[in-house]
Each structure stands twice: as structure tokens, then as C-alpha cells.
Amino acid sequence: MSILIVIEESNGAVHRMSREAVVAGQALGRDFDLPVSAVLLGHDTSDLCQSLDSTQLHEILQADHPLLGSYSSDGFSRALAQVIESESPRYVIAGHTYMVRDFFPRVSAKLNIPFLADNIAYRVEGGALTLTKQILAAKLVADVAPAGDGPCIISFQSAAFQEEDVAEGSEATARQVSISLEDGSIRTTSEEPFQEAASAVDLSSAEVIVSVGRGIGKEENLPLAQELAAAMGAELAASRPVVDSGWLEGYHQIGSSGQTVAPKLYFALGISGAIQHVVGMKGSKNIVLINKDPDAPLFELADYGVVGDLLEIVPKLKKALQA
Amino acid sequence: MKIAVLVKQVPGGDSPLRISDDQLWVIEDNVNFITNESDAYAVEEALQLREKSGEGEVVAVSFGPERTQRTIREALSKGADRGIHIEDSYPYSSDPLKIATALSEALKEEQFDLILSGLQSDDYGFGQVGVLLGETLGMTTATLVMSTELSDGSLKVKRELESGWFQWVSLSLPASISIQSGINTPRYPSLKGIMGAKKKEIKSVAPDSATAAAQAISRVYIPQKTKKTEMIEGTADQQVKRLAEVLKKEIRVV
Numbered sequence: 376m377s378i379l380i381v382i383e384e385s386n387g388a389v390h391r392m393s394r395e396a397v398v399a400g401q402a403l404g405r406d407f408d409l410p411v412s413a414v415l416l417g418h419d420t421s422d423l424c425q426s427l428d429s430t431q432l433h434e435i436l437q438a439d440h441p442l443l444g445s446y447s448s449d450g451f452s453r454a455l456a457q458v459i460e461s462e463s464p465r466y467v468i469a470g471h472t473y474m475v476r477d478f479f480p481r482v483s484a485k486l487n488i489p490f491l492a493d494n495i496a497y498r499v500e501g502g503a504l505t506l507t508k509q510i511l512a513a514k515l516v517a518d519v520a521p522a523g524d525g526p527c528i529i530s531f532q533s534a535a536f537q538e539e540d541v542a543e544g545s546e547a548t549a550r551q552v553s554i555s556l557e558d559g560s561i562r563t564t565s566e567e568p569f570q571e572a573a574s575a576v577d578l579s580s581a582e583v584i585v586s587v588g589r590g591i592g593k594e595e596n597l598p599l600a601q602e603l604a605a606a607m608g609a610e611l612a613a614s615r616p617v618v619d620s621g622w623l624e625g626y627h628q629i630g631s632s633g634q635t636v637a638p639k640l641y642f643a644l645g646i647s648g649a650i651q652h653v654v655g656m657k658g659s660k661n662i663v664l665i666n667k668d669p670d671a672p673l674f675e676l677a678d679y680g681v682v683g684d685l686l687e688i689v690p691k692l693k694k695a696l697q698a
Numbered sequence: 699m700k701i702a703v704l705v706k707q708v709p710g711g712d713s714p715l716r717i718s719d720d721q722l723w724v725i726e727d728n729v730n731f732i733t734n735e736s737d738a739y740a741v742e743e744a745l746q747l748r749e750k751s752g753e754g755e756v757v758a759v760s761f762g763p764e765r766t767q768r769t770i771r772e773a774l775s776k777g778a779d780r781g782i783h784i785e786d787s788y789p790y791s792s793d794p795l796k797i798a799t800a801l802s803e804a805l806k807e808e809q810f811d812l813i814l815s816g817l818q819s820d821d822y823g824f825g826q827v828g829v830l831l832g833e834t835l836g837m838t839t840a841t842l843v844m845s846t847e848l849s850d851g852s853l854k855v856k857r858e859l860e861s862g863w864f865q866w867v868s869l870s871l872p873a874s875i876s877i878q879s880g881i882n883t884p885r886y887p888s889l890k891g892i893m894g895a896k897k898k899e900i901k902s903v904a905p906d907s908a909t910a911a912a913q914a915i916s917r918v919y920i921p922q923k924t925k926k927t928e929m930i931e932g933t934a935d936q937q938v939k940r941l942a943e944v945l946k947k948e949i950r951v952v
């Protein structure tokens with residue numbers, strides 16, 4: 376039995392959330408006294424394997440196959456299921472990335488084992504593992520546990536673990552694991568990734584950002600935020616629902632599907648603080664939030680908070696700043 | 699083209715969330731239940747696919763307690779042809795594998811060409827059921843779908859990747875795809891649609907209760923606050939005064 380960490384590649388390197396998953400896996404390894412190994416799914420993964428050189432790991436398994444050269448849900452789910460069957464790990468660990476969302480549930484269904492997704496922490500009590508995840512838009516949290524003690528798959532949310540906490544060590548042994556994929560087993564074809572129309576504003580270099588959330592209510596209210604931004608010399612950004620509704624262009628979106636920013640001030644108006652938004656702005660030096668709900672999760676991250684109606688406060692604030 | 703769309707009923711964002719006595723869910727009395735956000739986009743996409751192809755059927759499918767029928771009815775009032783309700787006596791089933799198994803039992807005879815679902819529910823957010831179901835029924839799958847194109851029995855979808863990237867993927871049918879919010883503009887039901895929906899069929903199916911849960915929620919609680927946030931109190935005018943001072947003198951951005 377072992378802990379097996381699934382490593383994802385991103386721009387030729389180990390994905391940030393995979394590095395965080397390594398930290399989670401190492402911690403679980405200590406708690407359960409189990410060897411911790413990593414698995415790379417792909418084709419010609421020796422460079423990626425090398426980049427894990429100084430990471431304390433028992434083994435690095437290379438599940439290599441020409442049909443895994445580019446990602447497909449069919450290929451990756453079959454390959455990971457085969458690795459789990461041959462290696463029988465106790466826990467399979469990964470970051471809750473978009474790719475993990477895409478193919479891990481299929482592994483769960485293939486092997487009939489639970490996939491405990493998107494956790495923020497774990498604890499061990501009397502040898503039993505309990506995971507914690509945010510529910511109901513992060514307003515509440517829940518403890519979740521696998522039913523049996525068979526193998527289970529676990530993913531962790533971005534920043535649940537800090538990559539700096541990784542245990543370093545001498546070279547792990549690399550080992551090839553054979554994967555069998557017949558021709559025709561991959562029923563999809565993928566084109567090259569692309570970005571939509573280039574961004575008109577590079578929000579990543581902005582000093583001050585006024586960011587609008589669903590709390591703005593309707594498109595007609597948008598000028599309130601635009602005028603405040605103008606009065607402050609700030610760039611305008613938004614959470615996903617504002618972009619989804621077509622009120623602002625996609626390049627204004629902050630978060631896991633949009634831009635990542637770290638301004639001197641991130642001034643959030645009517646944003647609740649979902650993790651997919653938070654990953655894009657948590658590095659901001661100062662965070663100010665206006666929200667009518669005192670329990671909005673983003674208050675937890677804010678340096679200054681105003682509980683109130685932004686439709687009332689924003690115009691008054693604009694006046695006060697111009698005075 | 700025979701299309702199923704999976705819909706789930708979840709507490710609306712403005713609902714008061716008081717934890718129930720068994721600490722496993724919330725007290726439902728004052729909860730305003732709505733159709734899960736990404737599922738509403740999935741319903742719209744299903745209707746548009748049917749309209750574009752000029753034929754076919756859209757079936758709204760939901761797993762949940764009695765109240766869930768309202769969510770199915772909403773999809774019917776927007777134009778879905780019929781509904782299937784997989785009854786769950788438990789108001790808070792939290793095991794995606796078990797839900798997907800119940801769905802596959804209920805749907806396998808139907809031989810859908812396409813299953814659409816929202817990418818995750820706003821209550822538990824496991825984000826798995828559409829993919830689990832696709833795998834169980836031997837379908838191709840894709841998630842985070844932001845556009846669909848259907849031609850000559852093959853499906854092409856635009857998938858959202860991280861940090862503003864996208865990718866087109868072609869899938870063979872049958873397929874189960876999960877829809878990301880923002881893919882379209884969901885319609886409102888018309889008055890005629892609402893009247894017509896009353897006559898549409900919702901078939902109720904009892905799930906095979908023999909399946910054991912693979913995972914379960916053991917406790918629900920309020921997250922601990924750790925950060926010291928300066929909460930600016932007072933009337934709106936007092937709040938504005940202090941806020942202006944903070945921006946000018948403390949953060950010094952104006």
C-alpha cells in the first residue's frame with residue numbers, strides 16, 4: 376500500500392496544484408506511515424520526471440504510452456485506472472485542477488471507488504481519514520469520509536497546502552508502468568489550445584482594481600462602478616457572473632478561468648468570495664469588500680469590510696473621494 | 699437526437715443557511731430552492747441543440763426529494779418535452795457515485811444520444827455526476843463546455859481550460875458533456891410555456907436502494923474565522939467617511 380500522487384504537466388513543468396498535492400501526499404504518508412510515490416501520465420515524460428528529482432518520493436511511476444502524448448479523458452482515465460489496479464495505493468492524491476475535474480470521475484466509475492473532490496483539509500482520527508470541503512458557496516464546510524477502507528481518490532483545492540512545505544530528498548527511483556490502450560480506445564480528438572481575443576487591458580500590472588460582482592444587480596448599474604474606478608484611477612474587473620451575463624468582456628474576469636492579479640488595492644463590490652474567484656486575487660496587498668451579506672466568505676480575506684448596499688455606498692464614496 | 703439534461707435543485711444564494719439538528723444539512727423551512735446555475739445553462743443548450751437540428755426530444759432528469767419536481771417543471775416550461783424524477787427520500791444525498799448509479803439505472807433503456815449537465819452543483823460541488831454517468835453508460839465525456847456544434851452525428855465542443863485558455867474537442871456520440879456557466883443566455887419561460895408544462899409528463903422512478911454509499915458527509919458546520927478584518931460600522935454616511943479615509947490615508951491609493 377502507498378500514497379500515489381498524480382502529477383499534471385503545465386507548460387512543460389509540474390502544475391502548481393500538483394506541487395501542492397505532493398505536500399498533501401507527503402503529509403498523508405507521514406500520518407499513515409506509507410510510502411509516497413508520484414505517477415506521471417503521458418508520453419516521454421522524462422523531463423517532467425527529472426523536475427521532481429529533489430522531491431522526497433519513494434518512486435516516480437511513468438505511465439507511458441504514445442496515445443497519452445496529448446491529454447484525453449478516454450486515455451488518461453483508462454491509464455490511471457490501470458495504474459491503480461496494478462499498484463493498489465491506499466490514497467490517490469491530486470490537485471483539483473480542470474483536468475482532474477475532467478477525467479477523475481471516470482476512474483472512480485471504472486473502479487467503483489469514491490472520488491472525494493475539492494477538499495481544503497484533512498485529519499486523521501483513530502486511523503480513519505476525514506476530509507473537509509466547502510459547501511453552499513463556501514458559506515458552510517462539511518466533513519466527508521470514504522465509506523469503506525478500500526482505495527480512494529482525493530483532490531485538494533488550490534492553496535489547501537503550501538508548495539513551500541514540500542519535503543526534499545534524494546533521488547526517487549523512476550519506474551515504468553505498462554499501460555495497454557488499443558487503437559480506437561480514444562474516441563475524441565483535441566485541437567490546439569487558444570486564447571480568446573487578446574486582452575485590451577493587462578490587469579496584472581494594475582495598481583488599483585475595482586472589481587464588480589453579481590451584487591451589482593443589473594447591467595444598468597455598471598456605470599456606478601465604472602465612475603468609482605475612474606475617480607480612483609483604477610482598472611475595472613469582474614467576477615464570472617458579470618461576464619457570463621455579457622455585461623463586461625471576458626478579459627475583465629478575475630479567477631481560475633480568467634486573469635490573476637496582485638494590485639496594491641483590490642476593491643470588491645458585491646462579490647461573495649468563491650474559491651475560483653479568490654485564486655485570481657488573493658495575492659492583492661489590500662482587499663476591501665462591500666457586501667450586504669455579513670457572512671460573505673470574502674470578508675475572511677478582506678483587510679477592510681463594509682456590510683451594506685453597494686448601490687447606496689458606491690455613489691456616495693465617489694463623491695467623497697472627489698471632494 | 700435524443701437529449702437528456704440533468705438538473706438539480708439547490709438552495710438559492712440569498713437563502714438563510716441554518717444547520718439542521720442532525721448537523722448533516724440545513725433547515726429547509728426558509729430556504730428558497732432554485733435550479734442550479736450551471737444546470738440552467740445546460741437546459742438552454744439542450745433546447746438550442748434541439749431547435750437547431752429541427753427534431754428530437756429534450757428530457758429533463760433530476761434526482762432528489764419531492765420538491766425537485768419544481769425544477770423539472772421549470773425545464774418543461776422552458777420547452778423540455780418530458781421529465782424523469784428519480785425519487786430520493788433523503789433530502790441531502792451526498793454521494794456522487796450513488797447518484798450516478800441511480801441515474802444510469804433509470805436512463806440506460808432510454809438510449810440518449812447526448813446527456814448535458816451543469817459542471818457542478820452549488821450545494822455540495824463535487825462536480826462529478828455528469829462524467830460518472832457518461833462513463834457508466836459507455837459514452838464519451840467532456841467538461842467545462844463553453845460552446846457546442848453538432849453536425850452529421852458528431853459533436854464538437856469548446857472546453858474551458860485554466861487561465862483564459864480554450865480548446866476544441868471532437869467527440870463521438872453518444873456523449874455526456876457538462877456545461878460551464880456563461881455558454882448561452884438562458885431563456886425565461888413564457889406564460890404559454892408555463893401553462894403547457896402542466897400537461898407534460900414527469901415519470902417518477904424509485905432508485906435501487908441496495909447500492910451502498912461510497913462516501914458520506916458526516917458533519918456540516920460554520921467555517922472558523924481567522925483573519926482580523928476591520929469592519930467599518932455605522933450609517934452609510936459614516937461608513938463612506940471612514941472608507942474614504944482608509945483609501946486616502948491608509949492604503950494611499952487616492
Ligand SMILES: Cc1cc2nc3c(=O)[nH]c(=O)nc-3n(C[C@H](O)[C@H](O)[C@H](O)COP(=O)(O)OP(=O)(O)OC[C@H]3O[C@@H](n4cnc5c(N)ncnc54)[C@H](O)[C@@H]3O)c2cc1C
Pocket residue numbers: 512587588589590591592613614615616617628629630631632633644645646647648649650651652665666667668671683684685686711817818
Ligand atoms: C470551474 C469553475 C471556474 C470558475 N471560474 C471563475 C473565475 O475565473 N472567476 C470567477 O469570478 N468565478 C469563477 N467561477 C464561479 C465561482 O464559483 C462563483 O460562482 C463566482 O465567482 C461568484 O461570483 P460573485 O461573487 O460575483 O456572485 P455571487 O456568489 O452570487 O455573490 C454576489 C454577492 O453580492 C452580494 N450582494 C448582492 N447585492 C448586493 C448589494 N446591493 N450590495 C452589496 N452586496 C450585494 C451578495 O451578498 C453576494 O455575496 C468558476 C466556477 C467554476 C466551477
